[in-house]
Amino acid sequence: MKGQQRLKKSKVVKIDSKESWEHHITNATNKGFPALVHFSAYWCMPSIAMNPYFEELASTYQDVVFLNVDVDEVKEVASKLEIKATPTFLLMNGGATVDKIVGANPHEIRKRINYFIHQSHPHKSM
Secondary structure (H helix, E strand, O other), rough: OOOOOEEEEOOEEEEEEEHHHHHHHHHHHHHHHOOOEEEEEEOOHHHHHHHHHHHHHHHHHOOOOOEEOOOOOOOHHHHHOOOOOOOOOEEEEEEEEEEEEEEEOOHHHHHHHHHHHHHHOOOOOO
């Protein structure tokens, strides 16, 4: 157990209220960072299965804000963004949705983040 780095602070922010949502989306917008949001539910096995992958993405992409929203806990946000299934992943920029991925598809999520970052910042390479 000695030397294990398993206790690293998560880079995924758990959203627990509409106010928390607005704060983090505004913060990402002000920094010029896109946000990738995982809309999940504690009872949804595919959502739970995506959590470690979402954490890995958050560690990989430093200039992307990663948020996790439980659709049952923050119904107002999920409803406003028309989330109809879990897991759903929204890629947002400037507070607006630019891409939506429904279902647990790690490859597609990474592909779309790379595409978005390349389109937004052609000079950066990932």
